Amino acid sequence: MLDLGTSFIASVERDPDALAIVDGDIRLSYRQWYGKVSALAAALGTIGLKHGDHVLTVMQNRWENASLHWACQFLGLIVTPLNWRAKADEIDFALEDSGARAVFYEVSSQEAVRQSRRAQNLPQFSAHALADFMEGCAPEATPAADAADWSLMLYTSGTTSKPKGVPRRHRAERAGAVAHVAQNLYRHGERTLGVMPLYHTMGVRSLIASSLIGGAFICLPRFDAARALDLIEQEKITNLYLVPTLYHDLLHHERFAAERVASVTKLGYAGASMTDGLLHRLDQTFRPELFVNHYGSSEIYTFTIEQKAASKPGSAGRAGINQTIRVVKLGSRNPDELAAIGEEGEIIALMKSDEAFEGYWKRPDADAKSIHNGWYFTGDTGFVDRDGDLFVTGRADDMIITGGENVSPVEVESCLSLHEGVAEVAVVGLPDERWGKIVVAFVKRRGSVTAEDLDRHCRDSGLANFRRPRRFVFVEEIPKSPVGKLLRRLLVAGEYTEERTPEHQ
Template sequence: MDLATLFEFAVTRHPDKTALVEGDRRLTYSELDRLAGCAASGLCAFGIQQGDRVLLVTKNRLETVILYWAVQKIGAVFTPINFRLSTEEVAYCLRDSGAKAVVYEPASAQAVLEATKEHQPLRIGLAGVDGSDITFEHLLTQGNQDFARPKISDSDYCLMLYTSGTTGRPKGVPRTHKNEYGAAIAHIIQNRYVYHESTLGVMPLYHTMGMRSLLSMAFLNGKLVVVPDYDPKTLLHILEKEQITCVYLVPTIVHGILHHPDFERHDLSSLRKLGYAGAAMTTALIEECFEKLKPEVFINHFGSTEVYTYSICDYLDKKPGCAGKAGFHQQIRVVVPDPEGKATPADQVPVGEPGEVIINIRSDEAFQGYWNRPDATEKAIRDGWYFTGDMGVIDEEGDLYVVGRVDDMIISGGENIHPLEVEDVLAKHPKVSEVAVAGLPDDQWGEVVTAYVVPKDETVTEEEMDRYCKENSALANFKRPRKYVWVAEIPKSPVGKILRRKLRNGEYEEKELKREGVS
C-alpha cells in the first residue's frame, strides 16, 4: 500500500470534507486531490520521474501540501528542508540528495538562487518569487491529469528528511511508504485520534512532527490548518476560529500559547487532545496544561526522525515528565552510554541507572540507514538496534525517563549531572519564565553547573534561586547551579530544542535585571 492510494481512499470516502486550510483559502478532499493530480502531471511533463528527489525550501503553505501529494502520486521522494538554511547548507542538501527539482518561496529565494548556480535543478517558484524556471501556477496547467501512475511498492522511498546537523553535517534520513504508513498509524492510535479531527499545521513539514500531523489528518478525513507565519496570538485565534480538536506541538509553542495575555479571552473548548514532543516539558508546564486546557488526552511522545516512536506516556497527571513505555510498534532498552560507539544491545544497565536509549529497528516505523552515510549508519545501527544518543533511566515500574543527550551530560567533580533534572526544579520558581542548564569549563570541578534563566520577575537574585533549590527540592547539593546567567531568551532550534552548545559558546543576549536602589 502506498501513501497516494491511501489518500485517494480518503478522498472517495468524504470528498466534500474540508482537508486543508490556510488563512481564507480552503480545499475539500476532492479539490486537494484534483490540484495534486495537476501538479503531479506537471512534474512529469518537466521530467520528474519515480524515485527522483524533489527538494522543498518552503514554509508550511497550502502549495507545499499539494506538492506533497503530487510527489506521492508519481512515486518521487518529497525532500523538505528548513527554509532558513544558508546558501551553503541548501547547496549541500541539493548535492547530497541529487534533487531534480527545487521548490522555493520569497523567504528562501536568495539562498536557493545562489545554491543553484552550479547544480541546476528545475526551479519551481511560489508566491510570485523571482528567478524560477516555472511558477507553481504554471505547473498546474502542464501535462494531462490522466497521466500513467507508476507501480509503487511499500518499500520504495517516499520521503527524505534531514536531521538538524547540530554536531556536524545534516544527515539525510530516507523513509519508505511502509515507514510513513506505520508512523501515521502509530500516531493515530497513540494520540487516540478519530475521524474528522482537526489540527494545526504549525510544526514544520521538514520535521517528523509536521509529517505526522499531515498524514494522520489525511487518513482520518481530518482538517489540517497550515500556518506559514505564526505567533501565540495568531495560534490562539486559529484554535478558536477553526475549532481545533487536537494539537501536536513542541513545549515552546505550548508555553507561548498558555502565557499569552489574551489566552483567557479565547474559547478553546474544542481542543481535547494535546501531544508534545521534540523537547522535554517541565513539570510546571505540564501542570499548567492540565489546569488551563483540561485535555482529555495528554501525551508525551519520545521519538526521532530515524524511528518515529520510541515511547509514549499518557499518564502525565501521575508521572509528569515521564516518557512512559515503548510505543505501539516498538521495543526499547537502556544500555551503557558509550560516545565511542562500542556498546552493544546486550550491555543493559540496571533499573534506576542512567544509560543510552536504544530502539529495535524491526519496527515498521524505523529507517534502515542514512542517505550516502555508511559511516554514520554503522555507528548508529548495531545488531538490529538504533543507538539514539539520548540518555534515559528505567524506573521500578518499567517507565522511561529521559534525562538528556549523551553529549549534554555535565560531569562536575566526577559526578554525572543531567540538565533536565536541574531545569525541572528551577522552572517551578515563580520568578522564572524559562530556564536551560549547561556545563561550563572549570579548573577545579571540570565543569560547573550553570543555569541560564529568562526571568519572569526582574527582582530575582542568585541567592533566591539557590535557596529555592535547597528548600523546595530533593536536588542533591552537587547538582545545584553554581552560576546563574540572566538571558533575554533561550537559544532553540526551529522545532524548539534547546541549543546548549550556543549557551556554552556564549551565543546569547544577556539581560540586565533591575535592582532596588540601582538606576
C-alpha cells in the first residue's frame, strides 16, 4: 500500500493540469498545488517539527487546511484536527492527550486558541501564515513517511466522557479512500463539494478520494445552504457526500431549484440515519444515478454500503469491500453468538479490515469495552433481514424500553417524517412512573399540524401501539452536533426551546 505522500505524487503525475482544488479565487491544478504543498512542507520542516509529531488543527475547510493535511502526509506528521468551534478547555484536553507540538488556527478559532493555557507554550500558526509559507519556492516534496506510519488522529465526540483519539495509519486512510471511490462509482474527474469538515472522517475521505481520481475538491469552509447551492451550480459539482441534515437544509432552502443541481449525478450520505420522507424527496428531486447509504465510523471507515438507498428505505445494505459484519445478541461479547434473522442486536465489524484502526489512543479501557476477539463492537443496534441486508436501528444507549418492549427511535422518526406537516423530528424515551419510559416525539413542524394529526398518522401507518409516541412536543429547532447528528441527550435533558404559539410571538 502506498503512503499518502507517494499517492499524491502519483495523482500529480497522472493529472498534472487537472483542476485539484477551488476556494474562492484560488484555483489550482495538481501540478500547481503540489508546488504549494511542497513549499509548505519545507517551511514546516524548519520550525522543529519531526516525523511522528502530532499537530493540532482548528480550522474550517479552507484550501490552507487541505494543503496542510497533505504537507503533513509528506513529512510524517500526525494531523490531529478539532472542530473549529472548539472551546479553550477542549483544545487544552486535545493538546495534553495527543502531545501535539504545534497549533494551526484561523480567525474563527483564534480566540479559543488564545484562551488555551497549553497552546501558549507551543508554536502557533494562522491560516494567513500558511498562505504566506506557500508563496515561497521549494524543491518538490518527497515522502518521509511510509504506509505503516500514523497519518491522522480523529477525536470521537464525547457524550458522557472525554473524547477518544482514533489514530489511523497511512495504509488505512488510503484503503478507505480507494473503497470510497469504488463503492460510490466515482469517475475520473468528479467534482466534490468539500463541505464535510476535515475533522470528520467523511471530510478527510472526500479529500483523499478526490485526489485518487484526478478530481476537484471545491472548498466550502462552513456549511451555508445558499452558498452551497451557488457552488453546486457554478462549479458543476457532480457528487455530494453529506449528512442528512445538510441535505434537508439544501432541499428546503428558498433558493433551491432542481435545475440548479442538475450537474449532480451521485448522492451519498453517512453520519446518521435518513428518514424515509427525506430519502423520497431527494430521490424525486435529484433523480440521481446512484444514491448511497454509507454506514461506518471513525474507527473503521466502512461497515456497510447500500447503493440503491431510495429503493429500500432504511437499509444500510451489506458489508463494504474491505469488511465483514455480524449482528450479535444484545449484551453479548461473543462474536459467534449471532442474533436471529430479524432480531435486533449489536452490530460488530471485523478488525482485520484494511480500513480499521488498531485501538484508541492511550485508552485501554475503551479498547476493552469495544474490541473483543478481533471484532469491533460498534455500540449500534440493528438487524439483518431475510434478504441479508442490514438495518441500523440506533445506538444501544438510545433504545427506548417502554413497558418491557424495545422501541427504536429511528423507526418512529421514519414514520413521522412521511407526514407533510413534519419538517424534522427526533424521538426519545422520557421517564414515566408506570411504563419506565414513554416514547416522546419532538417535532419541528411545517404548517399547522397538531399532535392529534400526527397520532392519527401513526395509527394509519400501522405503527404498533406500543411504538406510538405518548407525547408530541413542538420545538423551534431539533438540537444537532456540528456535523448534523441528532443530539437526543439534549432533548432528554430538557435543553430545547418549545415552539412559540402565535399569542406569545
